[in-house]
Amino acid sequence: MSQTSDYAIEVRGLKKQLGGKEVLRGVDLSICRGETMVIIGQSGCGKSVLLKHIVGLHYPDDGEVFIDGKPLNGVSSAERLALLSEFGMLFQGAALFDSLTIAENVVFRHIQSRRYSQKEMDRIVDEKLEMVGLSGVAHLKPAELSGGMQKRVGLARAIAADPKFILYDEPTTGLDPIMADQINDLILHMKDMLNVTSIAVTHDMVSAYKISDRISMLYQGEVIETDTPERIQRSKNPYVRQFIRGEAYGPITTVRPFGRTAPSGTKGGKHETPQ
Amino acid sequence: MIRFVGAKTLDFVTQLGEIALLLMETVRNIFRRPFPRRNFFEQIVKIGWNSIPVTFFTAISTGAILALQTGYAMMSNVKGTEHFVGGVVALSVTRELGPILCAIMIAGRAGSGITAEIGTMKVTEQIDALVTLSANPVHYLIVPRVLAGVIVLPLLTLFTDLVAILGGMLVAFLEMGLNEAQYIETTLRMLTISDINNGLIKSVVFGLLITLIASFEGFRTKGGAEGVGKSTTRSVVMICMSILFFDYVLTSLLTTNF
Numbered sequence: 342m343s344q345t346s347d348y349a350i351e352v353r354g355l356k357k358q359l360g361g362k363e364v365l366r367g368v369d370l371s372i373c374r375g376e377t378m379v380i381i382g383q384s385g386c387g388k389s390v391l392l393k394h395i396v397g398l399h400y401p402d403d404g405e406v407f408i409d410g411k412p413l414n415g416v417s418s419a420e421r422l423a424l425l426s427e428f429g430m431l432f433q434g435a436a437l438f439d440s441l442t443i444a445e446n447v448v449f450r451h452i453q454s455r456r457y458s459q460k461e462m463d464r465i466v467d468e469k470l471e472m473v474g475l476s477g478v479a480h481l482k483p484a485e486l487s488g489g490m491q492k493r494v495g496l497a498r499a500i501a502a503d504p505k506f507i508l509y510d511e512p513t514t515g516l517d518p519i520m521a522d523q524i525n526d527l528i529l530h531m532k533d534m535l536n537v538t539s540i541a542v543t544h545d546m547v548s549a550y551k552i553s554d555r556i557s558m559l560y561q562g563e564v565i566e567t568d569t570p571e572r573i574q575r576s577k578n579p580y581v582r583q584f585i586r587g588e589a590y591g592p593i594t595t596v597r598p599f600g601r602t603a604p605s606g607t608k609g610g611k612h613e614t615p616q
Numbered sequence: 617m618i619r620f621v622g623a624k625t626l627d628f629v630t631q632l633g634e635i636a637l638l639l640m641e642t643v644r645n646i647f648r649r650p651f652p653r654r655n656f657f658e659q660i661v662k663i664g665w666n667s668i669p670v671t672f673f674t675a676i677s678t679g680a681i682l683a684l685q686t687g688y689a690m691m692s693n694v695k696g697t698e699h700f701v702g703g704v705v706a707l708s709v710t711r712e713l714g715p716i717l718c719a720i721m722i723a724g725r726a727g728s729g730i731t732a733e734i735g736t737m738k739v740t741e742q743i744d745a746l747v748t749l750s751a752n753p754v755h756y757l758i759v760p761r762v763l764a765g766v767i768v769l770p771l772l773t774l775f776t777d778l779v780a781i782l783g784g785m786l787v788a789f790l791e792m793g794l795n796e797a798q799y800i801e802t803t804l805r806m807l808t809i810s811d812i813n814n815g816l817i818k819s820v821v822f823g824l825l826i827t828l829i830a831s832f833e834g835f836r837t838k839g840g841a842e843g844v845g846k847s848t849t850r851s852v853v854m855i856c857m858s859i860l861f862f863d864y865v866l867t868s869l870l871t872t873n874f
Contacts, residue, residue: 436745450749
């Protein structure tokens with residue numbers, strides 16, 4: 342089909358209700374080939390849910406996700422699996438399988454397929470661990486590593502099968518600033534070396550500016566602005582401005598995950614922040 | 617109040633439906649290649665081999681207590697019937713106590729373990745990670761557990777039967793001083809192969825119930841450590857209740873047929 346879009350990943354009108362709450366209310370997002378898109382937004386705004394739709398962990402109520410112009414939902418499970426096998430995902434808590442060794446985690450996909458010799462898999466383990474700057478840990482169990490190291494292993498596992506797309510769910514959350522910056526460098530490094538298209542979800546603005554080609558802000562289940570980091574920083578949108586500057590007071594007030602409104606009159610600044 | 621009962625009932629029926637669907641999904645995945653060999657053998661060890669000490673202890677004390685209770689009851693009520701203790705112990709154990717006690721012990725030991733493990737994988741996104749790595753969680757996690765349960769439970773039940781009968785003998789001979797030959801004679805005379813078989817058929821069903829419900833509860837775990845704790849508790853309760861329920865159903869089916 343020649344009408345395949347120029348976009349690597351395209352999300353159109355995505356809607357999803359979870360537990361009776363409208364988490365996504367019609368998200369439109371297009372990601373170009375080779376670009377790193379960072380999705381920002383508050384905790385509970387639906388960023389991770391959006392990411393999980395793109396990687397096929399959720400099925401949308403309405404709308405569609407296109408991967409290289411091909412729809413992800415409503416196709417045969419073989420087609421779906423083929424599309425999804427192009428993805429590598431780094432989870433927030435790394436999500437390493439704790440009963441397996443680091444090496445077995447990295448080549449999990451290869452072991453399951455039973456199409457690789459031990460020798461080939463050893464080579465892949467060494468190569469991928471080296472890419473994320475780890476060595477000598479292959480025989481350890483995940484629990485023996487620090488949080489930052491676990492994330493690196495998670496990244497090594499995500500890139501083990503040479504994906505075309507890498508998704509990062511809060512890559513720097515829970516890490517100290519130095520470790521966070523090392524992960525940022527790794528993400529940039531992955532992009533240069535593997536020529537992949539990436540989407541990262543974060544609320545860490547330092548990380549967002551550093552790794553992104555474009556930034557998209559999600560607010561109350563909708564994309565409210567998408568632009569380059571430079572232009573986002575100069576955005577006129579009051580919601581975006583409040584978020585990227587991390588201000589407690591502004592138009593964004595209703596943020597509790599269960600849909601309750603924040604105490605009224607927050608604008609007046611009753612709380613502890615000195616004015 | 618009525619609304620509460622109605623909601624609970626609806627909940628329960630939905631759950632039964634979901635468990636049935638999971639069972640179908642599991643059966644379909646049993647035949648998918650490659651078979652998760654390694655996980656399967658791991659589960660055989662975890663559910664079966666590691667449960668031997670606890671089943672041994674349960675069985676030997678059950679047999680011993682049963683012999684003691686029935687023995688003294690017979691001696692004090694109908695003189696001269698005490699050598700029937702052998703038969704009574706053998707029948708109660710093989711038909712009923714062996715399968716059910718063994719299943720309840722395994723529910724507590726392995727069922728809780730399965731729910732806690734899968735539940736933790738769920739809340740730490742490891743199940744999601746499986747999917748993104750092109751692995752089917754049912755195929756990778758549930759198939760090995762259910763198969764191991766169905767194979768291991770009858771074996772453990774057979775072991776329980778043997779040890780319990782042995783426990784009964786020990787008490788009968790050493791403590792109560794019953795006649796060995798008579799005791800063994802009543803045991804062999806009253807016990808038929810169908811008693812043992814019926815017990816084993818039950819245990820296959822119990823093995824399925826334990827592993828399937830435990831996996832189901834693991835998969836629907838939500839929230840953090842608290843969620844894992846809750847679903848583990850619920851899992852053991854659900855398993856025990858369903859074991860008792862199916863025990864009745866199977867007993868009535870099996871005894872009318874034979």
